[in-house]
Amino acid sequence: MRFRVCAVVLGLVLAGCSVGGGGDSGERKLVLVTHDSFAMSDDVLKSFERETGITIDVRKLGDAGALTNQLVLTKGNPIGDVAFGVDNTFASRALDEGVFAPYEVKVAGPADYALDDTFRLTAVDLGDVCLNVDPAALASRNVPEPTSYADLVKPEYKDLLVVEDPATSSPGLAFVLGSIAKLGAGWQDYWKSLKANGVKVVSGWEEAYTQDFSGSSGKGPRPIVVSYASSPSAELDDNGNPRTKAVLDTCFRQVEYAGVLAGAKHADDAKKVVDFLLSERFQSQVAEQMYVYPTRKGVSLPAAWQKAAPLPAAPAELPAKEIQRNREQWISQWRGIVEG
Template identity: 30%
Template sequence: MQRFTHNVLAAAVALVGASLIQTAHAKSLTIYTALEDDEVTDYMGAAKAAMPDVEFHVLRLSTGDMAARLLAEIKNPRADVIWGFAVTNMLDPRIHGELMQYEPVAAKKLPAIYRGKDGTWFAATGYMAAFCVNTERLKSKNLPMPASWEDLTKPVYKGEIVMPNPAASGTGWLQIAAILQGLGNDKGWDLIKGLNQNIAQYTSSGSKPCKMARTGEYAIGASFAFPAMQSIEAGFPVKMVVPSDWVGYELEASGVVKTTKNPEDAKRFLDWTLSPQAAGLYKKYKEIVTIPGAEPSEQLIKAGLPTNVDKILYPIDFEKSAAERADVLKQWQQVTAR
C-alpha cells in the first residue's frame, strides 16, 4: 500500500511538473480580424482545439477601424497575424509592406485571383452584396420589390434604405466599388447621388443594415448575403435580393506580419485556416469559399444563395480598387454630405 501511494504521488508530481513546463513554454499569437463576431467564436473554438499549445489573443474590428489601427501601429506592430481582412485594404502599400512572404501549401491550390502574386496573402473566404428586404414593411408601405441598384434610386424608396458607410465598412466599400467600376465614374457617381437621396442612415457595420431591416425599422438594408440568409433562417420576414447589376464582392485576406516573434505558430495558424476542418465551418457562414470542393450548405441555397455565385459577381479589379480608395472616399464624403 505504501509503495502504491508513493508511485501515485510521484506520478502526480510528474504530471504537475509537465503541466507547469508546458505553461511556461506556451507561446501566444495576437490576431487581428475583421470577420464577424459569431463566426470568429466558432472558428477559434476549433483552432484552439487544433493548436492547444498556443494562447490566442484575437482582436475583432470593423474593416475601417482595423485598417486605421494597423496604420497607427506601423512603427510598432502588435499583431502577429492579419486574418479575414478585406483584400482591398490589405493591398494598401503601407499595410501590404508589413507582410511576410508565406504561402501555405494549400494556398498554392487556390485560383490565382484568391492569392497574392508575391506570396504574402491569400483569401479562403469572401462575401458579396445583397439586399435584405423586409417583406412586411414593404407590403405595409405598398412598395415594389427592388431588383437592382438602379431600382433603389427611385423616389418611392426615400427614407426606407439603410446602407453601410464605405469608409468604415468593407461591405459599404465593395458596393460602391462595383458600381463605379461597372458603370464608370460619371454614370457611377450619378447613381450614387441618386441612391444617397433615399438613404435614411449610413452605418459603420456591414451587417447592421440587414439587422435594422429585419426588425422593421426600414424596408431595405443594403448589406451582404450572409446576414440576409441568417435572418431568413431565424424566421424574420426577410427576402434576400441579389442585385441584378454590379454585384460587388470582397475577399477576406490573411497573412503573417513580418515583425512577429512567433512566426512558426503564425504559419501553423494560417495553415489551419485552409484545412478541411476550417472549410467545413466556413460553409455555415460564407457565401464565397475559395477552397476547392467546399460547396455551399443546403441552408444557404434554400435561403436564396445562387448555386454558382462566380457567374453573378462583378469582376472587381482589386488592385485598382485599392489604388483609388482614398480618392473615391473623399469624393463619396462630398457627394453624401448633408
C-alpha cells in the same frame, strides 16, 4: 466582409493568454489580429491548440478598414503575429506598406483570388455585398421588390434604403465600389439621386442591419439594406424558408485574406495558423460561423444556403490596384455628394 453572426466570440480564449513566451508551462502563444466579425467554432479552435501546442490570442480591431489602418500604423512594431480579415478593398494598401511577410501555404491555396505573386496574403473566405430586401414589408407598402441599382432612385423607394458609410464600413465601401463598377462615370449622379430619394447612412453594418432593417430581429423601419448575399440564410421562418432576399444584380465580390505579419515574434507558429485557416476543418465551418463562403474547393455548405444564399454568378469586381489608386478620392467624392 460582411454579414456576420458572431456565434462564438473569441476574445482572450484561455485565461492568462498573453503575447509573450510560453512561461513555465511551455505553451506557445501568438496573437491573431482580426476584425470584429471573426468567429470560429470552439471545438475547432481547441483541437488546433491541442494538436500544435499553440495558444491563439484573438484581438479584434474593428472593421476591415480599421484593422488595416492599425496594421499599417504599427508595422514597425507589429501588434500581432498573424492577421486575418484584410479584404480586397484594402489589401493593396497593406501590401504597399510592407505589412505582411511572404509565406506560401502548405495546403492547397485558392489561386483564383491571389493578389500578386509574392504569397504575402492568402484568400480565406469570400462574400458578396449587395442589397437585401424584406419582401413582406415592401408588399405592405404596395412596393415591388427592387431588382437593380436603378430601381432605388424611383419615387416609390423614397426613405426605404439604409447603407453604411464607406469611410468606416467595409460593406459600405464595397457597395460604393459596386456602383462604380456597374455604372462607371455615372456613379456620382446615381448617388445624388439616392440622396434626394432619402437614403439613410449609418456608420457600420451592425447598426444598419440590426437596427434599421425591417427584415432582421431588430424590426427596423427600412425594408432595404446593404448586407451580404448570404444574409438571408440567417433569416429563415419555421419551415426553413428565407424571409429576406438578396438582390443579386447589385453584388460586389469581397475576399478576405490572412497573412504572417512582417517582424512577427512568432513567425513560424504564425505560418501554421495561416495553414490552419485554409484547412478543411476551419473552412468547413466559416459559413455557419461567419456567413461567408470558404475559398477552399469542395467544402460542403449548410443545406439552407442552397435555397437562401446562392453565390452570385457575375458579381461586380474591380482590380485591387485600381481600388488602391482611387479609394480615397472616391470616398471623398462620395462624402461631398451624400454629406455635403
